Amino acid sequence: MAALKIFVSSTCYDLNIIRGQMRTFLSSSGHEPIMSDYNDVLFDPRIHTHESCVQEVKNADIIILIIGSRFGGTAIPKITSNVDIEGLKSQTRGTKIFDTIDKLSITQLEILNAIESDIPIFTFVDSRVSYDHHFYEKNKNKGIIDQLDFPSIDKKDTAIYIFEFINFLRLRSKNNSVIDFSKFSDIEDYLRKQFSSLLQRLLFEQRNKVVEEKRLDFLSKQIEDIKTAILTTIPSDELKETAKGAIQFRGIIEFLLSFRNIDNIETIALKNIDWQQLITELGIVEFSETRDKRRKYSKRLFAALIRNDRKFYITPYELSTLFSFISEDWNEFSKLPDQRKTALLNAIKDNFIARDINRGIIFIEETFEEYQRDLLEQADDEE
Structure with missing residues (x-):
């Protein structure tokens, strides 16, 4: 053991x-x-x-x-x-x-x-x-x-x-x-309580994880049933394929469209390149995690995409999600024929712009280090 x-x-x-x-x-x-x-x-x-x-x-x-x-x-x-x-x-x-x-x-x-x-x-x-x-x-x-x-x-x-x-x-x-x-007993007493509390929290989180997984599995099945019902009402095979693609790739396309300060983002979106090449095209040189200052009391960490000038983007994802689901969706989307990628991009872009909401990523006009120092000061004020 x-x-x-x-x-x-x-x-x-x-x-x-x-x-x-x-x-x-x-x-x-x-x-x-x-x-x-x-x-x-x-x-x-x-x-x-x-x-x-x-x-x-x-x-x-x-x-x-x-x-x-x-x-x-x-x-x-x-x-x-x-x-x-x-x-x-x-x-x-x-x-x-x-x-x-x-x-x-x-x-x-x-x-x-x-x-x-x-x-x-x-x-x-x-x-x-x-x-x-x-x-x-x-x-x-x-x-x-x-x-x-x-x-x-x-x-x-x-x-x-x-x-x-x-x-x-x-x-x-x-x-x-x-x-x-x-005296040493001060250390011993503290560690015993801390180790016990950590074990209790691990068991508690494990139980909650099982419950959440069951709930997500149930919701996934419901969503699949809704998708099937919607797709069966579309008469054209071509439109049906576009609808399927819009459901599958909506996340990665909205993620790319959120790079509003990159003029040629739609051109980049149509390139047949892998995830690492995409990151290079977007000017990202480093990944990290940070809190979102706008959510004052949130302790959740979001993936930060840092440029060479140390200014950066905050995504709505955790770093693990970015490197798994988002990157996998891109690698699959990039291999589609150009005509289908253009159709999907246009279909999702119109709806994305019409809603005019912050999706995907947000550009931060200060360096990552300055932003982190502000968060520390904010946390200190909250205390």
Whole structure:
């Protein structure tokens, strides 16, 4: 039976007792702890040990981060240069840690790579460090921070890097929970409740998924019956084929017609090219996900299609839907004869324009990074 792989990220020297207690807790709970000081990490002799730690992070299911008094060793430049700094900045308002990239520690690089891999992170901060962090926050803009000693921090010159990393984590747009602890039982109690709650939610969502699948299956059968009834009333075989095509390809055609700022979109729609070539024709260089600012309280993520100038389009689809159903519909539509594609395009275009509603995608006149920062500020205001 596969066990949950849990990577424990922290400095070792000052937290060796906590790490030992953590290992016992995780193992006794049936999980598989991954800890460098217990030889759980493969240290590939062909690469630096820092690279080995970062690579091992990506194999974990969960990350537990413990922040104590020490900063730890500075990461080698090679792994620092591989981090998507701009992408990470767009997810938080605590970006000061990136002002000195060369000062990032190996522990911090492990967490940054975990974030890029979208791995859940549970962060725990020694309560003494947390107290000094609050003091730092109240006084950091008064020009006296460099003169202060923080009792909880082992080396004075590392304080700012530890405190700003805490800011980076707690000011993220998601997975930003930072928990104080004074003894290991604080961590243990919290994790037991969280793991139990996660299991309960998984079971609940699985039950709901089954119910939704049955409901969708029932609706699909009803829709098929309606389509059959409508098509049987059309006398002409040619019109019947056009009607079938309009039903089948309406989604992909309306998706393309939504690119209102692309003058030759109808010409592009008639090309016999695959999905990847279509994306290139549309000027898209990157995919991501974002919320829609117009839906103020919605937490749903929509696929974002980013251009070379970093301005972008928001689609009404999740990224997985875009890469499955929409791309598959395009690959099938593009292979139709030109005459039939033109007929379908014209038939759907007239109805699409007449309704004058936002369908498909919406162009955003600001960069993706600016948009993400606005969302973070909006979320902060909502709190």
